[in-house]
Amino acid sequence: MGERLIVSKIRDGTVIDHIKAGRALEVLKILGISGKEGNIVAVVMNVSSKKLGRKDIVKVEGVELGKEQVDLIALIAPDATINIIRDYDVAEKYRVKVPEKISGLLRCVNPNCITNQPREPIETSFRVVNVSPLKLKCEYCGVVITEELLEKLVEEIA
Amino acid sequence: MWRGKDVLSITEFSKQDLRVLFDEAERYLRIIEEGEITEDLKGRILATAFFEPSTRTKLSFQSAMLRLGGKVIDLPPAMASSIAKGENLADTIRMLDAYADIIVIRHKVEGAARFAAKISNSPIINGGDGTRDHPTQAMIDLFTIKRELRKIENLSVGVLGDLKYGRAARSFILGIAKYNPQLYLISPEILKVREDVIDLLEEMNIKYEEVTDLKEVLSELDVLYVTRIQRERFPDPMEYERVKGSYKIDEKTLSGAKDNLIILHPLPRVDELDFSIDKTSHARYFQQAAYGVPVRMAILKLVLSGE
Ligand SMILES: [Zn+2]
Numbered sequence: 302m303g304e305r306l307i308v309s310k311i312r313d314g315t316v317i318d319h320i321k322a323g324r325a326l327e328v329l330k331i332l333g334i335s336g337k338e339g340n341i342v343a344v345v346m347n348v349s350s351k352k353l354g355r356k357d358i359v360k361v362e363g364v365e366l367g368k369e370q371v372d373l374i375a376l377i378a379p380d381a382t383i384n385i386i387r388d389y390d391v392a393e394k395y396r397v398k399v400p401e402k403i404s405g406l407l408r409c410v411n412p413n414c415i416t417n418q419p420r421e422p423i424e425t426s427f428r429v430v431n432v433s434p435l436k437l438k439c440e441y442c443g444v445v446i447t448e449e450l451l452e453k454l455v456e457e458i459a
Numbered sequence: 460m461w462r463g464k465d466v467l468s469i470t471e472f473s474k475q476d477l478r479v480l481f482d483e484a485e486r487y488l489r490i491i492e493e494g495e496i497t498e499d500l501k502g503r504i505l506a507t508a509f510f511e512p513s514t515r516t517k518l519s520f521q522s523a524m525l526r527l528g529g530k531v532i533d534l535p536p537a538m539a540s541s542i543a544k545g546e547n548l549a550d551t552i553r554m555l556d557a558y559a560d561i562i563v564i565r566h567k568v569e570g571a572a573r574f575a576a577k578i579s580n581s582p583i584i585n586g587g588d589g590t591r592d593h594p595t596q597a598m599i600d601l602f603t604i605k606r607e608l609r610k611i612e613n614l615s616v617g618v619l620g621d622l623k624y625g626r627a628a629r630s631f632i633l634g635i636a637k638y639n640p641q642l643y644l645i646s647p648e649i650l651k652v653r654e655d656v657i658d659l660l661e662e663m664n665i666k667y668e669e670v671t672d673l674k675e676v677l678s679e680l681d682v683l684y685v686t687r688i689q690r691e692r693f694p695d696p697m698e699y700e701r702v703k704g705s706y707k708i709d710e711k712t713l714s715g716a717k718d719n720l721i722i723l724h725p726l727p728r729v730d731e732l733d734f735s736i737d738k739t740s741h742a743r744y745f746q747q748a749a750y751g752v753p754v755r756m757a758i759l760k761l762v763l764s765g766e
Contacts, residue, residue, distance in 0.1 A: 411569060413567070413568055413589055414568070414569050414570055415548075415569065415570035415571050415573070415574045416570065418548070420546075420547050421547060421548055421574065422549050423574055438655070440570075440573070441569065441570025441574060442569035442570040442589065442591065443569070443591055445654060445655055445658075
Protein backbone atom coordinates (compact mmCIF):
# COMPACT_ATOMS: atom_id res chain seq x y z
CA MET A 302 0.00 0.00 0.00
CA GLY A 303 1.45 3.35 -1.00
CA GLU A 304 2.04 5.86 1.75
CA ARG A 305 0.11 8.49 -0.16
CA LEU A 306 -2.99 6.40 0.29
CA ILE A 307 -2.75 6.47 4.06
CA VAL A 308 -2.86 10.19 4.56
CA SER A 309 -4.76 12.61 2.43
CA LYS A 310 -3.95 16.30 2.31
CA ILE A 311 -5.55 18.53 4.87
CA ARG A 312 -7.21 21.78 3.95
CA ASP A 313 -6.35 23.94 6.96
CA GLY A 314 -4.27 23.02 9.96
CA THR A 315 -0.84 21.89 11.02
CA VAL A 316 1.42 19.14 9.73
CA ILE A 317 4.30 18.04 11.90
CA ASP A 318 6.82 16.24 9.77
CA HIS A 319 10.20 14.58 10.39
CA ILE A 320 9.31 13.28 13.81
CA LYS A 321 11.76 10.63 14.98
CA ALA A 322 10.19 7.24 14.15
CA GLY A 323 7.95 5.92 16.91
CA ARG A 324 7.55 9.24 18.72
CA ALA A 325 4.28 10.49 17.19
CA LEU A 326 2.13 9.50 20.15
CA GLU A 327 4.44 11.31 22.55
CA VAL A 328 4.30 14.36 20.31
CA LEU A 329 0.51 14.33 20.69
CA LYS A 330 0.89 14.06 24.45
CA ILE A 331 3.21 17.05 24.57
CA LEU A 332 0.75 19.03 22.51
CA GLY A 333 -2.07 17.99 24.78
CA ILE A 334 -4.03 16.46 21.90
CA SER A 335 -6.05 13.48 23.08
CA GLY A 336 -8.39 13.06 20.12
CA LYS A 337 -11.38 14.05 22.21
CA GLU A 338 -11.18 17.59 20.88
CA GLY A 339 -13.07 16.53 17.77
CA ASN A 340 -10.65 17.66 15.04
CA ILE A 341 -9.40 15.22 12.47
CA VAL A 342 -5.99 14.00 13.57
CA ALA A 343 -3.86 11.76 11.38
CA VAL A 344 -0.93 9.89 12.84
CA VAL A 345 1.45 8.16 10.48
CA MET A 346 4.26 6.12 11.91
CA ASN A 347 7.41 4.59 10.52
CA VAL A 348 7.17 5.82 6.95
CA SER A 349 10.38 6.05 4.97
CA SER A 350 12.25 9.32 4.91
CA LYS A 351 15.28 10.44 2.94
CA LYS A 352 16.56 12.41 5.90
CA LEU A 353 15.79 10.12 8.84
CA GLY A 354 15.44 6.65 7.31
CA ARG A 355 12.10 6.23 9.05
CA LYS A 356 9.93 8.96 10.45
CA ASP A 357 6.52 9.77 11.90
CA ILE A 358 4.09 12.44 10.73
CA VAL A 359 1.20 14.07 12.59
CA LYS A 360 -1.52 16.09 10.89
CA VAL A 361 -4.05 18.13 12.80
CA GLU A 362 -6.95 19.50 10.80
CA GLY A 363 -8.44 22.86 11.65
CA VAL A 364 -5.84 24.01 14.19
CA GLU A 365 -2.81 26.23 13.67
CA LEU A 366 -0.50 25.24 16.49
CA GLY A 367 1.48 28.11 18.03
CA LYS A 368 5.25 28.27 17.98
CA GLU A 369 5.60 28.16 21.74
CA GLN A 370 3.49 25.03 21.84
CA VAL A 371 5.23 23.15 19.04
CA ASP A 372 8.73 24.04 20.21
CA LEU A 373 8.16 21.69 23.14
CA ILE A 374 8.20 18.88 20.57
CA ALA A 375 11.91 19.50 20.13
CA LEU A 376 12.42 17.79 23.50
CA ILE A 377 11.85 14.41 21.86
CA ALA A 378 11.87 15.17 18.14
CA PRO A 379 14.57 17.77 17.49
CA ASP A 380 14.36 17.46 13.69
CA ALA A 381 10.60 17.95 13.46
CA THR A 382 9.34 20.51 10.96
CA ILE A 383 6.09 22.39 11.22
CA ASN A 384 3.92 23.18 8.20
CA ILE A 385 0.99 25.50 8.68
CA ILE A 386 -1.54 24.69 5.97
CA ARG A 387 -4.08 27.15 4.65
CA ASP A 388 -6.38 26.17 1.81
CA TYR A 389 -4.22 23.13 0.90
CA ASP A 390 -1.07 25.24 0.64
CA VAL A 391 1.89 25.45 2.96
CA ALA A 392 1.53 28.96 4.34
CA GLU A 393 4.40 28.73 6.84
CA LYS A 394 7.17 26.24 7.38
CA TYR A 395 9.77 26.09 10.11
CA ARG A 396 11.80 23.72 12.18
CA VAL A 397 11.11 23.30 15.87
CA LYS A 398 13.63 24.86 18.22
CA VAL A 399 14.36 23.70 21.76
CA PRO A 400 12.85 26.34 24.05
CA GLU A 401 14.95 28.04 26.72
CA LYS A 402 12.48 27.22 29.45
CA ILE A 403 9.89 24.51 29.96
CA SER A 404 7.16 25.30 32.44
CA GLY A 405 4.57 22.97 33.91
CA LEU A 406 4.96 20.12 31.42
CA LEU A 407 7.41 17.78 33.15
CA ARG A 408 7.64 16.54 36.70
CA CYS A 409 10.89 17.05 38.65
CA VAL A 410 12.62 13.77 39.50
CA ASN A 411 13.84 15.01 42.88
CA PRO A 412 11.23 13.97 45.48
CA ASN A 413 12.62 16.61 47.85
CA CYS A 414 12.02 19.40 45.33
CA ILE A 415 9.50 22.11 46.26
CA THR A 416 7.61 21.38 43.02
CA ASN A 417 6.79 17.90 44.35
CA GLN A 418 5.26 19.15 47.60
CA PRO A 419 1.53 18.69 47.79
CA ARG A 420 -0.72 21.72 48.27
CA GLU A 421 1.76 24.33 47.03
CA PRO A 422 0.58 26.50 44.13
CA ILE A 423 3.61 25.91 41.98
CA GLU A 424 4.41 24.52 38.56
CA THR A 425 7.70 22.99 37.53
CA SER A 426 10.17 25.03 35.58
CA PHE A 427 13.23 23.73 33.74
CA ARG A 428 15.95 25.68 32.02
CA VAL A 429 17.61 24.11 28.99
CA VAL A 430 21.32 24.14 29.81
CA ASN A 431 22.50 22.11 26.83
CA VAL A 432 20.81 21.38 23.51
CA SER A 433 22.78 18.44 22.17
CA PRO A 434 22.75 16.22 24.11
CA LEU A 435 19.70 17.74 25.70
CA LYS A 436 20.13 18.66 29.36
CA LEU A 437 17.51 20.39 31.51
CA LYS A 438 17.94 21.86 34.96
CA CYS A 439 15.18 22.32 37.52
CA GLU A 440 14.95 25.99 38.30
CA TYR A 441 14.04 25.24 41.90
CA CYS A 442 16.20 22.34 43.07
CA GLY A 443 18.88 22.28 40.36
CA VAL A 444 18.41 18.63 39.46
CA VAL A 445 19.74 17.84 35.99
CA ILE A 446 17.50 15.92 33.59
CA THR A 447 19.37 14.04 30.89
CA GLU A 448 17.94 12.83 27.58
CA GLU A 449 17.45 9.34 28.90
CA LEU A 450 15.46 10.54 31.89
CA LEU A 451 13.54 12.96 29.72
CA GLU A 452 12.10 10.15 27.60
CA LYS A 453 10.64 8.55 30.71
CA LEU A 454 9.21 11.86 31.90
CA VAL A 455 7.57 12.50 28.55
CA GLU A 456 5.98 9.05 28.63
CA GLU A 457 4.44 9.99 31.98
CA ILE A 458 2.64 13.04 30.64
CA ALA A 459 -1.05 12.32 31.05
CA MET B 460 23.43 45.34 42.87
CA TRP B 461 22.11 44.44 46.32
CA ARG B 462 19.04 46.49 47.04
CA GLY B 463 15.83 44.48 46.89
CA LYS B 464 17.66 41.38 45.76
CA ASP B 465 16.76 37.93 47.05
CA VAL B 466 19.73 36.07 48.51
CA LEU B 467 19.10 32.55 47.27
CA SER B 468 22.37 31.07 46.04
CA ILE B 469 26.01 32.12 46.21
CA THR B 470 26.23 31.57 42.45
CA GLU B 471 24.05 34.63 41.91
CA PHE B 472 26.56 37.04 43.43
CA SER B 473 29.52 38.47 41.56
CA LYS B 474 32.93 39.19 42.98
CA GLN B 475 32.03 42.85 42.83
CA ASP B 476 28.87 42.19 44.92
CA LEU B 477 31.01 40.30 47.42
CA ARG B 478 33.61 43.06 47.58
CA VAL B 479 30.88 45.52 48.51
CA LEU B 480 29.61 43.07 51.11
CA PHE B 481 33.04 42.51 52.66
CA ASP B 482 33.65 46.27 52.98
CA GLU B 483 30.33 46.69 54.71
CA ALA B 484 30.94 43.67 56.98
CA GLU B 485 34.34 45.09 57.89
CA ARG B 486 32.68 48.34 58.91
CA TYR B 487 30.12 46.56 61.09
CA LEU B 488 32.79 44.38 62.64
CA ARG B 489 34.60 47.52 63.75
CA ILE B 490 31.38 49.00 65.11
CA ILE B 491 30.74 45.86 67.16
CA GLU B 492 34.31 45.65 68.40
CA GLU B 493 34.32 49.26 69.46
CA GLY B 494 30.99 48.95 71.21
CA GLU B 495 29.38 51.57 69.01
CA ILE B 496 25.71 51.67 68.15
CA THR B 497 24.18 51.89 64.69
CA GLU B 498 20.60 52.46 63.64
CA ASP B 499 21.03 51.77 59.94
CA LEU B 500 17.82 49.72 59.84
CA LYS B 501 15.81 51.51 62.48
CA GLY B 502 12.11 50.84 62.07
CA ARG B 503 12.59 47.83 59.80
CA ILE B 504 11.33 44.35 60.62
CA LEU B 505 12.99 41.02 59.93
CA ALA B 506 10.93 37.81 60.00
CA THR B 507 12.70 34.53 60.64
CA ALA B 508 10.92 31.40 59.41
CA PHE B 509 12.86 28.28 60.28
CA PHE B 510 11.07 25.13 59.18
CA GLU B 511 14.15 23.17 60.11
CA PRO B 512 15.81 23.91 63.43
CA SER B 513 19.04 25.87 63.43
CA THR B 514 19.89 27.84 66.51
CA ARG B 515 23.04 29.44 65.19
CA THR B 516 21.82 30.76 61.89
CA LYS B 517 18.58 32.04 63.38
CA LEU B 518 20.17 33.73 66.38
CA SER B 519 22.90 35.34 64.34
CA PHE B 520 20.34 36.83 61.92
CA GLN B 521 18.24 38.05 64.83
CA SER B 522 21.27 39.51 66.57
CA ALA B 523 22.35 41.18 63.32
CA MET B 524 18.96 42.83 62.86
CA LEU B 525 18.81 44.01 66.47
CA ARG B 526 22.32 45.44 66.22
CA LEU B 527 21.17 47.44 63.20
CA GLY B 528 18.41 48.98 65.26
CA GLY B 529 15.72 46.91 63.56
CA LYS B 530 13.14 44.57 65.04
CA VAL B 531 12.60 40.85 64.73
CA ILE B 532 9.55 38.61 64.56
CA ASP B 533 9.86 34.82 64.52
CA LEU B 534 7.55 32.16 63.18
CA PRO B 535 6.93 30.05 66.29
CA PRO B 536 8.66 26.65 65.96
CA ALA B 537 5.38 24.83 66.65
CA MET B 538 3.73 26.58 63.72
CA ALA B 539 6.78 26.01 61.53
CA SER B 540 6.63 22.31 62.22
CA SER B 541 2.93 22.04 61.43
CA ILE B 542 3.57 23.82 58.14
CA ALA B 543 6.54 21.58 57.41
CA LYS B 544 4.21 18.63 57.93
CA GLY B 545 1.99 19.63 55.05
CA GLU B 546 0.23 22.91 55.56
CA ASN B 547 0.78 25.40 52.84
CA LEU B 548 4.11 27.23 52.64
CA ALA B 549 2.88 29.75 50.08
CA ASP B 550 0.21 31.15 52.42
CA THR B 551 2.66 31.39 55.31
CA ILE B 552 5.06 33.38 53.16
CA ARG B 553 2.26 35.73 52.11
CA MET B 554 1.49 36.35 55.76
CA LEU B 555 5.14 37.04 56.66
CA ASP B 556 5.46 39.25 53.61
CA ALA B 557 2.69 41.42 55.00
CA TYR B 558 4.26 41.58 58.47
CA ALA B 559 7.94 42.13 57.68
CA ASP B 560 10.34 44.00 55.38
CA ILE B 561 12.66 41.05 54.85
CA ILE B 562 12.35 37.31 55.49
CA VAL B 563 14.94 34.66 56.28
CA ILE B 564 13.74 31.15 55.54
CA ARG B 565 15.26 27.76 56.23
CA HIS B 566 13.58 24.67 54.89
CA LYS B 567 14.49 21.04 54.30
CA VAL B 568 12.86 21.05 50.87
CA GLU B 569 15.02 22.09 47.95
CA GLY B 570 13.91 25.23 46.15
CA ALA B 571 11.68 26.39 49.04
CA ALA B 572 13.48 29.73 49.27
CA ARG B 573 13.27 30.34 45.53
CA PHE B 574 9.58 29.54 45.62
CA ALA B 575 9.12 31.92 48.58
CA ALA B 576 10.92 34.62 46.58
CA LYS B 577 8.43 34.25 43.73
CA ILE B 578 5.55 34.77 46.14
CA SER B 579 6.94 37.46 48.39
CA ASN B 580 7.40 41.13 47.61
CA SER B 581 9.77 41.47 50.55
CA PRO B 582 13.24 40.14 49.79
CA ILE B 583 13.92 36.54 50.80
CA ILE B 584 17.17 35.35 52.30
CA ASN B 585 17.86 31.66 52.03
CA GLY B 586 19.03 30.46 55.44
CA GLY B 587 19.66 27.00 54.00
CA ASP B 588 17.47 24.77 51.85
CA GLY B 589 17.72 21.03 51.43
CA THR B 590 21.14 19.78 50.41
CA ARG B 591 21.99 22.64 48.09
CA ASP B 592 22.27 26.25 49.09
CA HIS B 593 23.40 28.16 52.12
CA PRO B 594 24.55 31.43 50.57
CA THR B 595 25.01 33.50 53.72
CA GLN B 596 27.23 30.82 55.26
CA ALA B 597 29.38 30.88 52.13
CA MET B 598 29.62 34.67 52.38
CA ILE B 599 30.79 34.35 55.98
CA ASP B 600 33.32 31.68 54.98
CA LEU B 601 34.78 33.83 52.22
CA PHE B 602 34.92 36.88 54.49
CA THR B 603 36.78 34.78 57.08
CA ILE B 604 39.41 33.75 54.55
CA LYS B 605 39.85 37.29 53.30
CA ARG B 606 40.22 38.58 56.85
CA GLU B 607 42.38 35.84 58.30
CA LEU B 608 44.73 35.39 55.34
CA ARG B 609 44.53 38.94 53.99
CA LYS B 610 43.94 37.46 50.56
CA ILE B 611 41.43 35.26 48.85
CA GLU B 612 42.60 34.87 45.23
CA ASN B 613 44.69 31.93 43.99
CA LEU B 614 44.69 29.92 47.20
CA SER B 615 45.05 26.21 47.56
CA VAL B 616 41.82 25.10 49.22
CA GLY B 617 40.77 21.70 50.54
CA VAL B 618 37.11 20.94 51.25
CA LEU B 619 36.65 17.85 53.37
CA GLY B 620 33.64 15.78 54.41
CA ASP B 621 30.18 15.29 52.98
CA LEU B 622 30.43 17.10 49.66
CA LYS B 623 27.35 15.46 48.24
CA TYR B 624 24.62 16.36 50.74
CA GLY B 625 26.31 19.12 52.72
CA ARG B 626 24.88 22.47 51.62
CA ALA B 627 27.54 24.47 53.47
CA ALA B 628 30.31 22.58 51.66
CA ARG B 629 28.56 22.89 48.31
CA SER B 630 27.95 26.60 48.72
CA PHE B 631 31.52 27.18 49.90
CA ILE B 632 32.95 25.34 46.88
CA LEU B 633 30.88 27.43 44.48
CA GLY B 634 31.81 30.60 46.37
CA ILE B 635 35.57 30.10 46.56
CA ALA B 636 35.52 29.02 42.90
CA LYS B 637 35.06 32.70 42.00
CA TYR B 638 38.61 33.39 43.26
CA ASN B 639 40.63 31.07 41.06
CA PRO B 640 41.61 28.48 43.67
CA GLN B 641 43.36 25.17 43.31
CA LEU B 642 40.59 23.03 44.79
CA TYR B 643 40.99 19.69 46.50
CA LEU B 644 37.68 17.92 47.08
CA ILE B 645 38.33 15.40 49.84
CA SER B 646 35.57 12.90 50.61
CA PRO B 647 34.69 9.23 50.71
CA GLU B 648 33.73 7.85 47.32
CA ILE B 649 29.98 7.86 48.05
CA LEU B 650 29.96 11.48 49.24
CA LYS B 651 31.76 13.06 46.28
CA VAL B 652 30.36 16.33 44.91
CA ARG B 653 27.47 16.00 42.52
CA GLU B 654 27.69 16.35 38.79
CA ASP B 655 26.11 19.80 38.70
CA VAL B 656 28.93 21.18 40.86
CA ILE B 657 31.55 19.54 38.65
CA ASP B 658 29.81 21.03 35.60
CA LEU B 659 30.00 24.50 37.14
CA LEU B 660 33.68 24.09 38.08
CA GLU B 661 34.48 22.97 34.55
CA GLU B 662 32.55 25.89 33.15
CA MET B 663 34.54 28.27 35.35
CA ASN B 664 37.82 26.60 34.39
CA ILE B 665 38.74 25.79 37.98
CA LYS B 666 41.62 23.47 38.75
CA TYR B 667 40.20 20.76 40.98
CA GLU B 668 41.15 17.32 42.14
CA GLU B 669 38.94 14.75 43.85
CA VAL B 670 40.74 12.68 46.46
CA THR B 671 39.69 10.36 49.27
CA ASP B 672 42.68 10.95 51.54
CA LEU B 673 43.57 14.26 53.15
CA LYS B 674 47.22 13.15 53.57
CA GLU B 675 47.72 13.22 49.81
CA VAL B 676 47.13 16.95 49.61
CA LEU B 677 47.52 18.38 53.13
CA SER B 678 50.96 19.91 52.60
CA GLU B 679 49.61 21.95 49.66
CA LEU B 680 46.77 23.62 51.50
CA ASP B 681 46.31 27.25 52.54
CA VAL B 682 42.74 26.60 53.68
CA LEU B 683 41.06 23.45 54.92
CA TYR B 684 37.26 23.59 55.14
CA VAL B 685 35.95 20.75 57.29
CA THR B 686 32.37 19.49 57.37
CA ARG B 687 30.73 16.63 59.18
CA ILE B 688 30.13 13.20 57.74
CA GLN B 689 26.91 11.71 59.05
CA ARG B 690 26.60 8.03 59.74
CA GLU B 691 23.08 8.03 58.24
CA ARG B 692 24.51 8.80 54.79
CA PHE B 693 26.05 5.35 54.60
CA PRO B 694 23.74 2.53 53.50
CA ASP B 695 26.33 0.11 54.86
CA PRO B 696 27.34 0.85 58.49
CA MET B 697 30.56 -1.14 58.04
CA GLU B 698 31.58 1.23 55.30
CA TYR B 699 31.10 4.16 57.68
CA GLU B 700 33.22 2.46 60.34
CA ARG B 701 35.91 1.83 57.76
CA VAL B 702 36.21 5.40 56.48
CA LYS B 703 35.28 7.59 59.46
CA GLY B 704 38.82 7.74 60.90
CA SER B 705 40.15 9.35 57.73
CA TYR B 706 37.86 12.34 58.08
CA LYS B 707 38.57 13.20 61.70
CA ILE B 708 41.24 15.71 62.31
CA ASP B 709 43.51 16.07 65.31
CA GLU B 710 46.94 17.59 65.91
CA LYS B 711 48.66 14.49 64.63
CA THR B 712 46.75 14.58 61.35
CA LEU B 713 48.06 18.07 60.78
CA SER B 714 51.77 17.29 60.92
CA GLY B 715 53.07 18.20 57.50
CA ALA B 716 50.62 21.08 57.04
CA LYS B 717 51.83 24.57 56.14
CA ASP B 718 52.41 26.75 59.23
CA ASN B 719 49.88 29.27 58.04
CA LEU B 720 47.18 26.77 57.07
CA ILE B 721 43.81 27.91 58.38
CA ILE B 722 41.00 25.52 59.25
CA LEU B 723 37.37 26.51 58.88
CA HIS B 724 34.20 24.70 59.90
CA PRO B 725 30.59 25.93 59.60
CA LEU B 726 29.83 24.52 63.09
CA PRO B 727 28.35 22.87 65.05
CA ARG B 728 30.99 20.16 65.04
CA VAL B 729 30.64 16.72 66.52
CA ASP B 730 33.94 14.88 66.56
CA GLU B 731 35.42 15.64 63.16
CA LEU B 732 37.61 18.36 64.65
CA ASP B 733 39.44 17.35 67.80
CA PHE B 734 39.55 19.89 70.64
CA SER B 735 43.35 19.68 70.55
CA ILE B 736 43.28 21.81 67.39
CA ASP B 737 41.40 24.66 69.00
CA LYS B 738 44.50 26.13 70.60
CA THR B 739 46.64 25.94 67.45
CA SER B 740 47.07 28.88 65.09
CA HIS B 741 45.33 26.81 62.39
CA ALA B 742 41.95 27.01 64.09
CA ARG B 743 39.87 29.90 62.76
CA TYR B 744 36.39 28.43 63.12
CA PHE B 745 35.58 30.47 66.20
CA GLN B 746 36.48 33.69 64.36
CA GLN B 747 34.41 32.39 61.45
CA ALA B 748 31.42 31.93 63.77
CA ALA B 749 31.92 35.41 65.23
CA TYR B 750 31.96 36.96 61.74
CA GLY B 751 28.45 35.58 61.25
CA VAL B 752 26.85 38.62 62.83
CA PRO B 753 28.72 41.45 61.02
CA VAL B 754 28.41 39.67 57.66
CA ARG B 755 24.68 39.15 58.16
CA MET B 756 24.34 42.77 59.28
CA ALA B 757 25.96 43.77 56.00
CA ILE B 758 23.61 41.50 54.03
CA LEU B 759 20.49 42.88 55.71
CA LYS B 760 21.67 46.46 55.32
CA LEU B 761 22.62 46.08 51.65
CA VAL B 762 19.41 44.31 50.68
CA LEU B 763 17.18 46.76 52.53
CA SER B 764 18.95 50.02 51.87
CA GLY B 765 22.11 49.45 49.86
CA GLU B 766 22.91 50.47 46.30
ZN1 LIG C 1 13.29 20.19 41.14
